[in-house]
Amino acid sequence: MRTFLKPVLGAAAAALTVVAMTACPAAAADAPYDVLVFSKTAGFRHDSIAVGTQAIRDLGAANSFTVTATEDANAFTTANLAQYEAVVFLNTTGDVLNDTQQAAFESYIRSGRGYVGVHAAADTEYGWAWYGNLVGAWFASHPAIQQANVKVEDRGHAATGHLPQTWTRTDEWYNYQTNARSTAHVLATLDESSYTGGGMGADHPHAWCKAFDGGRSFYTGGGHTQASYSEANFRNHLLGGIRYAAGRSKADCRPETGYTAIYNGSTTGWSQAGPGSLTNSDATLTTVGGMGLYWYSAKQYTSYSLKLDWRLTGDSNSGVFIGFPASTDPWSAVNNGYEIQIDATDAADRTTGAVYTFQSANIAARDAALNAAGEWNTYELLVEGERLRIYLNGSLINDFTNTNPARDLAGYIGIQNHGAGDTAAFRNIRIKELSAPPTGDVTVQAESFSTQSGVQAFTKAGANNGQTLGYIEPGDWASYSNVNVGGATTFRARVVSGGAGGGIQVRTGSTTGPILGTVAVPNTGGWSTFANVQTTLTGVPSGNANVFLTFTGTGTGLFDVDDFTFVKTATPGVGPIKGLGGKCLDVRSSGTADGTQIQIYTCNNSTAQTWTRNGQTLRALGKCLDVSGGGSANGTKIQLWTCNGSGAQNWTYQTSDQTLRNPQSGKCLDVSGNNSADSTVVHLWQCIAGAANQKWTLP
Known part of the structure; x- marks a missing residue:
C-alpha cells in the first residue's frame, strides 16, 4: 500500500471475475553458479543417467549455471566441493562414498550449500544415517512403470510453481520406508488411486524440500525413465529444485501440518x-x-x-x-x-x-x-x-x-x-x-533477541519456527526486552548441541545483573538432536523485565538455543515418569547414542529424566523410548533410539492399572526383578495384574 485513496462505494461490492490465467511474468536471471552432477552406482544402474545428465547440462546453459558431471567419488574432497553451489545425486545407487568422502560432503552441506536427489538417490547409502536424514526418506519398493497422478501441494516453490494442481505423467513410482512429512516440507504427493502398487496410503510424499544441517535439500521421486528428461514440466521441476538447492530461489521448506x-x-x-x-x-x-x-x-x-x-x-x-x-x-x-x-x-x-x-x-x-x-x-x-x-x-x-x-x-x-x-x-x-497464548508460561524464540553480542540467528531443520540462536561462544549474550517473567518458578530451554555444551545464565537488567538461575547444556548427541534443559529460578521480579541470557563454557561451538520458557504452571505431558520405589525412568548416564539402556534412578530433575509425551511416543534427549528390535519376548531390552514412527516406539497408558503398554507386543514396561535400586534396568514383560514394578505415573 502506498496511498489508500478512499473510494466511493456503490450499492454492491465489485464481484470476483473468472478469466483465463495470463502467462507467468519472467523472473530475473540468476547470478552464475556451478553444479556437480554425481551418478556413481553400486547397485542397479538406470539407463536414463546419460540423458538426465545432458538435460541438466542443457538447463544450465539456459539458466546461468555450469555443470560438471562425474562418477568418480574422489571428487568428494573439501577443496573440490567448495567450487559448487549444489551437488545433484542423479540416480545413484548403493554405497558410493567412503568415510572420508562422506565427511567432506557433510562439511560441504554444513557450509550452507545444497543437495538435489533424483529418484534412486533415495536408494543410496543405507548405512549412512546422516545421508538418510539429508535425502528425507529411503526407498522401499516400486510397482511397474505406469501413468499416475501427482497432486501438487505447494505451488509456490520454484520446483512446482509452474505445475498444475494435478500433474499426470508416466514414471516408476517409489514407495518409501518412512514418510518424509515430519522432517521436510512436502511439495507433491502421489494419488495412489490413480495407479496400482502404491504402498503408503493417502499420504504418499513424492517430492519435498528441507533446510538441513546448515544447507538445503531437494528431492524428487521422478526421473526413472529416459522420457522424463524430455518433458518440459519435469525439466522445469528439476530446474526449480536445483535453483533452490543452490540458494538462487528461496522457499519456506519447514515441515508443515495442520493447516x-x-x-x-x-x-x-x-x-x-x-x-x-x-x-x-x-x-x-x-x-x-x-x-x-x-x-x-x-x-x-x-x-x-x-x-x-x-x-x-x-x-x-x-x-x-x-x-x-x-x-x-x-x-x-x-x-x-x-x-x-x-x-x-x-x-x-x-x-x-x-x-x-x-x-x-x-x-x-x-x-x-x-x-x-x-x-x-x-x-x-x-x-x-x-x-x-x-x-x-x-x-x-x-x-x-x-x-x-x-x-x-x-x-x-x-x-x-x-x-x-x-x-x-x-x-x-x-x-x-492456535490455542490462545497461555496466561502463565511465557515462551520466547531465542533468535528473536533485542540486542546481542557474538550470537546470530541460524536457519536449522527441526527448530521451532525454523531458526535457532547459534554461533554461541563463551562470554556471548543475548537480551530480550519486556518479557513477562512475574511468577515464573522454572526456566526451560530447547537446545541442540554437537559440541562441548556449556551453560546458560538467566539474568535481568543487564549482562551483569542478578542471576535468577543457571542451567547446564550437554552435548545432546548431535546438531540435529534437540533436548529440553531446565532449572529452578529464584529472585524473579514481578511483572515484566529485560532478560539477558549469558553463555558460559570452554572452547568453541558450544550449543544452539531454539526457544526458552519461563514456566509458571506445570506443563502437561512433560516431566518425570515415576515408578517402583518412587524412582524415575532414566536414560543411563544421559547418553544419546541409539541403544542407550533405560533404567530407574533417584529422581534428580535432569534432562535424562525429562520425558515428553508426543502422541503415542515418549521422548527424552530428542529420542524415543524403544523396544529393541521391535521384539516381543519377555526381557527384551528397552532403550533410547532415534524416533522412526515404528510400533516399537508406541506406548499407551492404562489409567485403570497404571501400566505402560507397547501395543505392538501387547506387553508392559517392567522394572527388572521388582528391584528399586538405582540403575536397575527396565525391560519388556508380560503384563501382570497389580504388579508394583509395572505401575507408572506419567507427567
Whole structure:
C-alpha cells in the first residue's frame, strides 16, 4: 500500500471475475553458479543417467549455471566441493562414498550449500544415517512403470510453481520406508488411486524440500525413465529444485501440518470490499484495479498461523490485512487492523515485510529471503495474542507487538488489490488456528533477541519456527526486552548441541545483573538432536523485565538455543515418569547414542529424566523410548533410539492399572526383578495384574 485513496462505494461490492490465467511474468536471471552432477552406482544402474545428465547440462546453459558431471567419488574432497553451489545425486545407487568422502560432503552441506536427489538417490547409502536424514526418506519398493497422478501441494516453490494442481505423467513410482512429512516440507504427493502398487496410503510424499544441517535439500521421486528428461514440466521441476538447492530461489521448506485451506481455487467465504476485483483461474487469485480489499468474511481469527504464496509483476504493490472488523469499506481494515506490506521498493516502514507505517522489517534479513519480482514468495503471519511475527520464505523478518488499544491483531484477514498497474497474484491461502497464548508460561524464540553480542540467528531443520540462536561462544549474550517473567518458578530451554555444551545464565537488567538461575547444556548427541534443559529460578521480579541470557563454557561451538520458557504452571505431558520405589525412568548416564539402556534412578530433575509425551511416543534427549528390535519376548531390552514412527516406539497408558503398554507386543514396561535400586534396568514383560514394578505415573 502506498496511498489508500478512499473510494466511493456503490450499492454492491465489485464481484470476483473468472478469466483465463495470463502467462507467468519472467523472473530475473540468476547470478552464475556451478553444479556437480554425481551418478556413481553400486547397485542397479538406470539407463536414463546419460540423458538426465545432458538435460541438466542443457538447463544450465539456459539458466546461468555450469555443470560438471562425474562418477568418480574422489571428487568428494573439501577443496573440490567448495567450487559448487549444489551437488545433484542423479540416480545413484548403493554405497558410493567412503568415510572420508562422506565427511567432506557433510562439511560441504554444513557450509550452507545444497543437495538435489533424483529418484534412486533415495536408494543410496543405507548405512549412512546422516545421508538418510539429508535425502528425507529411503526407498522401499516400486510397482511397474505406469501413468499416475501427482497432486501438487505447494505451488509456490520454484520446483512446482509452474505445475498444475494435478500433474499426470508416466514414471516408476517409489514407495518409501518412512514418510518424509515430519522432517521436510512436502511439495507433491502421489494419488495412489490413480495407479496400482502404491504402498503408503493417502499420504504418499513424492517430492519435498528441507533446510538441513546448515544447507538445503531437494528431492524428487521422478526421473526413472529416459522420457522424463524430455518433458518440459519435469525439466522445469528439476530446474526449480536445483535453483533452490543452490540458494538462487528461496522457499519456506519447514515441515508443515495442520493447516486448512481457505483459498485453493474455491472462493467460498470470500467477499470484495471497495472497487476493483480479482480473477480466479488455475487456483490463483490475481488483482485487477482497486483500491479494494478481498477478505475472508466466513470467519475471524484470534491466534493463528496464516500462510500464503504471493507473486508480484514488476514494481507492483499489494498487502495482507489482518485484525480488522467486518465491513464493506476497505478503510475499516486500514483504520482498525494492520497491513503486512508487499512492495520491495517502498520506504523502510512500508516495504515488503513491514507492518505498514508502524514497523519496518529487518531489511537485511528480508533482502536475504526475498525472491525477485516474477517469482513466488511465501509469507507466514504468526499471530499469538497481540504479537505478530512475519516470516518470508521461512525466515523471520519482523517481530511486532501491538500496543495500540484502538487496534487489534484479532479479527478478519484479507488481501489488497491496490490499483491499476499493480498486479499481484496469490495462491494456497491456508490457516492453522492456535490455542490462545497461555496466561502463565511465557515462551520466547531465542533468535528473536533485542540486542546481542557474538550470537546470530541460524536457519536449522527441526527448530521451532525454523531458526535457532547459534554461533554461541563463551562470554556471548543475548537480551530480550519486556518479557513477562512475574511468577515464573522454572526456566526451560530447547537446545541442540554437537559440541562441548556449556551453560546458560538467566539474568535481568543487564549482562551483569542478578542471576535468577543457571542451567547446564550437554552435548545432546548431535546438531540435529534437540533436548529440553531446565532449572529452578529464584529472585524473579514481578511483572515484566529485560532478560539477558549469558553463555558460559570452554572452547568453541558450544550449543544452539531454539526457544526458552519461563514456566509458571506445570506443563502437561512433560516431566518425570515415576515408578517402583518412587524412582524415575532414566536414560543411563544421559547418553544419546541409539541403544542407550533405560533404567530407574533417584529422581534428580535432569534432562535424562525429562520425558515428553508426543502422541503415542515418549521422548527424552530428542529420542524415543524403544523396544529393541521391535521384539516381543519377555526381557527384551528397552532403550533410547532415534524416533522412526515404528510400533516399537508406541506406548499407551492404562489409567485403570497404571501400566505402560507397547501395543505392538501387547506387553508392559517392567522394572527388572521388582528391584528399586538405582540403575536397575527396565525391560519388556508380560503384563501382570497389580504388579508394583509395572505401575507408572506419567507427567
